Amino acid sequence: MSDGTVSPSEVVRLASQVGLRAIAITDHDTMRGSQPALDEGKKAGVEVVPGVEVSVDFRDGTMHVLGYYVDITCRALIDVLERVESARHDRNKEILEKLSRLGMALDYESVKAVANEGPVGRPHIAQALVQRGYVSTLREAFDKYLRKGAPAYAERLRFSEAEAIQSICQAGGIPVLAHPSSLNCDEKGAFAAIVERLVAAGLQGIEAYYPSHSLQMRQICERLAAQYGLLVTGGTDFHGAIYPEISIGFGHGDLYVPYSLLEKMQARRAATNAVRSADRSAVAPRLGSEL
Numbered sequence: 048m049s050d051g052t053v054s055p056s057e058v059v060r061l062a063s064q065v066g067l068r069a070i071a072i073t074d075h076d077t078m079r080g081s082q083p084a085l086d087e088g089k090k091a092g093v094e095v096v097p098g099v100e101v102s103v104d105f106r107d108g109t110m111h112v113l114g115y116y117v118d119i120t121c122r123a124l125i126d127v128l129e130r131v132e133s134a135r136h137d138r139n140k141e142i143l144e145k146l147s148r149l150g151m152a153l154d155y156e157s158v159k160a161v162a163n164e165g166p167v168g169r170p171h172i173a174q175a176l177v178q179r180g181y182v183s184t185l186r187e188a189f190d191k192y193l194r195k196g197a198p199a200y201a202e203r204l205r206f207s208e209a210e211a212i213q214s215i216c217q218a219g220g221i222p223v224l225a226h227p228s229s230l231n232c233d234e235k236g237a238f239a240a241i242v243e244r245l246v247a248a249g250l251q252g253i254e255a256y257y258p259s260h261s262l263q264m265r266q267i268c269e270r271l272a273a274q275y276g277l278l279v280t281g282g283t284d285f286h287g288a289i290y291p292e293i294s295i296g297f298g299h300g301d302l303y304v305p306y307s308l309l310e311k312m313q314a315r316r317a318a319t320n321a322v323r324s325a326d327r328s329a330v331a332p333r334l335g336s337e338l
Contacts, residue, residue, distance in 0.1 A: 048080035049100075050168045052185070052287030055080030058295065059087040059095060067296045068306050069094035071282065073113050073225075076102055076131040077166050081119045096309070099128070100225060101214065104205040108231030109195070110224075112211040113254065113280070116316055117220035124218040127206070132166050134204035139167050141201040142193070146172075149198060151181045169193045170289055185289045212249045219320075221312060223252035223280050228264055239271060246275045251315065256281025256308075258298030278312050280304075 048055060055072050062070040070093055072084040081097040088095035097119050103110040117124060143153055153175050155167075161178070162171040173188035182188045192199040206214070215222040224245060232238040242253065255268035256279075272279045281304035285295045292299065 049075035050170045055084040056087040063091035065296045071096035071098045073098040073100040078119045101211040102205045103211045109229040113223040113225045114215035114220035117218040121218035127214045138201045138203045145199040209248045221251050252278035255279045256304045
């Protein structure tokens with residue numbers, strides 16, 4: 048619903064076809080695809096984890112925080128994401144204005160038609176560029192015009208690290224640092240310092256299994272996870288035709304994310320919920336005695 052070329056329901060069907068036992072839908076800054084995915088999961092026999100991927104303001108690279116098992120009806124998180132969506136609309140207009148100055152005019156309605164009923168994002172603009180014949184492929188659209196640093200790129204609203212993590216926690220979710228390699232940290236010490244800072248803000252996991260991660264990067268993530276008591280997670284970051292070399296469930300062809308990682312996440316979630324229930328039970332009698 049945010050930056051892929053395949054609908055959430057179709058993603059779940061593809062997951063079933065390749066034999067995946069579970070899948071998470073983590074759209075950028077929207078949870079609109081979660082319910083359709085959950086519904087399709089029941090039909091296809093695939094366990095679906097509702098989630099979101101929140102964009103974070105990070106100067107040196109790109110930082111995203113994944114939220115797993117978020118309550119998709121949480122009003123506080125929905126309000127946060129709706130702020131992002133409103134800002135996304137302004138960003139899309141800025142991108143289209145830049146493209147027009149480059150000689151590639153697109154009207155907003157045609158781009159909205161590509162997005163169907165979902166939020167409009169760069170992938171839909173890329174598809175519109177292909178349809179108008181300005182570029183041959185989605186990858187060309189991104190590489191030449193839409194990627195960060197390209198002529199038509201426009202910045203978007205991003206939240207602070209603490210805001211992103213706290214909004215996920217407020218919705219009962221598990222905040223996880225997505226694809227750490229995108230932070231562009233060349234020094235192990237600098238990466239470790241970032242993780243330590245995020246843990247202090249409430250981070251609970253780190254995505255160690257990722258298509259572009261080297262064995263060394265995965266091992267660094269696993270060591271930091273052990274050091275700070277973080278969950279280890281993994282994903283292919285499947286986006287459909289935008290990145291045709293990334294296949295669902297297998298990344299570049301050799302990625303394997305064991306189901307045991309999800310079981311540990313479920314255990315952490317159950318333990319956290321038990322603590323919250325105990326806290327509520329402890330507060331209730333005391334409040335009653337004061338009334």
